[in-house]
Amino acid sequence: MQIIRTVPVKQILTETSRAQIKEKFDERYQRLDRECRQLSFEQKKLERKPGVSRQEVERRFSKEIGRRKDQLKWLEYQRKQLDILPDGSELETDEVQALIEVEEGDQWEEVIQDRQIVLRDGKVIRAR
Known part of the structure; x- marks a missing residue:
């Protein structure tokens, strides 16, 4: 199985x-910043339309803009932490799904033990 x-x-x-x-942080930061500016533009455009509630438009857009600004703050924090970390530190950068073969008689503890893939400059150096 x-x-x-x-x-x-x-x-x-x-x-x-x-x-x-x-x-990657810079690219994501720029994308989020563009999204904030685009949302602000769309908000102003919708607020000028007749028959649209300004409060409702502002509430919806400010929620989305706020969410992106929180992500921008988080990216800034991560970037500062990256500058502090010494070379040789291990950073968890991704997750992948793996198929594990389980047979009758296998030791369950060995099957569920922590597994991880360790990379250095894009090359796999350990698969534990």
Whole structure:
């Protein structure tokens, strides 16, 4: 029988990986910032339409804009933490699903033990 298991993917922090992670943070930050500006534009456009409740439009849009601004703050915090971490630190960057074969007589503790994949500069160095 096979079971599906979530396996964390960890990355060992090096100068190269630090630069790649910062680049991903920057891309995500820019995307969220664009979304905030676009939502503000759409909000102003809808508020000018006749027959539309300004309060309702503002409530809905401010909720979405606020959610994105919270994500922007979280990204800023993560970026600062990335600058603080020393090289060689392990960061959990992703999760993947893995098929695990389970046979009669297998030790359950071995089947469910923590598994993880460790990367260094995009190459798998350990699959434990």
